[in-house]
């Protein structure tokens with residue numbers, strides 16, 4: 001199926017690269033033959049012998065390739081091949097196989113530049129990436145107000161580092177040992193992250209080492225009253241911080257709580273939270289792992305919201321899936337980190353840093369000095385996008401596609417489709433049960449059934465989680481509408497059959 005945006009293409013189709021890939025054909029370096037001789041269903045049958053139990057198993061639909069928002073997939077049970085519309089990329093903000101990121105990584109790999117630089121040693125790429133990321137925070141204060149750590153691998157690492165930096169900054173105030181967090185939150189799966197998340201491992205013998213931390217306060221998930229102002233519980237949270245602020249070293253909040261049916265924290269609450277944290281000298285941490293790096297139209301959620309945290313933890317989107325990396329951006333007051341924190345061994349991977357640099361090119365446009373040096377053999381559409389950046393050209397259009405997709409689904413299936421939640425490209429669509437109540441069971445069943453109907457979405461509490469890449473085009477959105485409609489029609493029919501003849 002053609003993608004709408006012709007700026008997407010597979011690298012092997014580029015003239016300067018074709019000679020190289022032709023030279024690999026038939027050799028053991030040829031990347032085209034499958035990695036295993038067994039069929040997917042035979043491999044899946046071996047899951048219990050090979051893998052730990054639970055969420056890490058490869059499952060019923062396999063991906064063999066893809067471009068942009070389209071994944072080439074195989075339904076394992078039937079062997080049927082299908083084009084799957086990826087409406088929930090989680091972190092591939094540029095879609096699958098972005099040609100520019102791959103090209104920049106390829107040129108790096110072909111060069112003599114180091115692919116790995118261990119922590120004791122330096123490399124100029126660190127400085128370029130740090131400068132470009134910090135430039136995105138310049139508008140949120142004075143240039144130079146922020147510093148960055150780019151040596152984390154996962155979102156959980158960046159969250160933990162943020163808390164460490166906040167704790168460290170409060171070391172002269174031994175009375176400040178309390179952390180505020182919110183119900184509905186998820187901050188990752190490390191011990192620290194799960195101690196401060198409402199969503200934690202649910203099964204088995206409970207948490208590792210400790211059940212809870214007695215210096216963590218969970219506030220209710222912030223909501224609005226009908227007039228748009230913070231509701232009574234949220235006001236009580238602000239009052240509690242006003243009253244007991246001297247006990248807190250930090251408050252951490254996810255501006256869009258995706259596991260909580262993709263609930264967007266009201267902006268007015270964030271503003272007031274910022275205000276009380278400033279007055280009480282509490283470090284405000286934004287967990288921007290999901291909402292940062294393009295998904296809400298800007299690099300930082302602070303730019304989107306106008307509310308600036310003291311520390312932002314970011315990860316998904318950074319490399320658009322071309323490597324594992326997480327970062328922490330902090331105001332200068334929170335720049336002190338004690339060893340051995342701050343330098344994860346695997347974050348010394350240079351190809352991830354190359355990816356961040358390339359993702360910034362794609363989102364914001366290339367650096368002015370690079371604009372005149374874009375290779376002339378690059379397809380015109382990609383070259384044109386690189387001069388402007390997708391956040392300027394594609395973001396509003398893609399958000400509009402999601403808006404109209406949701407509106408149309410609600411019009412067609414008013415008994416199943418409830419409210420639209422979230423912000424920008426971090427979105428939820430609430431699923432209703434037969435009595436019109438938001439339902440986790442319906443959301444879970446619909447997400448599962450969507451896969452068989454050619455659309456990938458996830459469940460997030462009572463909502464479908466929709467987080468498409470910026471390059472989703474109208475034709476793909478139409479296919480997603482078809483797949484979702486088939487699924488929701490099946491749900492509606494099932495309900496009618498259950499209810500029996502009228």
Ligand SMILES: Cc1ncc(COP(=O)(O)O)c(C=O)c1O
Pocket residue numbers: 153154155156157159186187188189254258287289290315
């Ligand atoms: C809001 C939020 N914070 C932190 C994390 C942890 O990120 P990671 O899985 O990379 O450790 C996640 C992961 O989904 C997340 O959604």
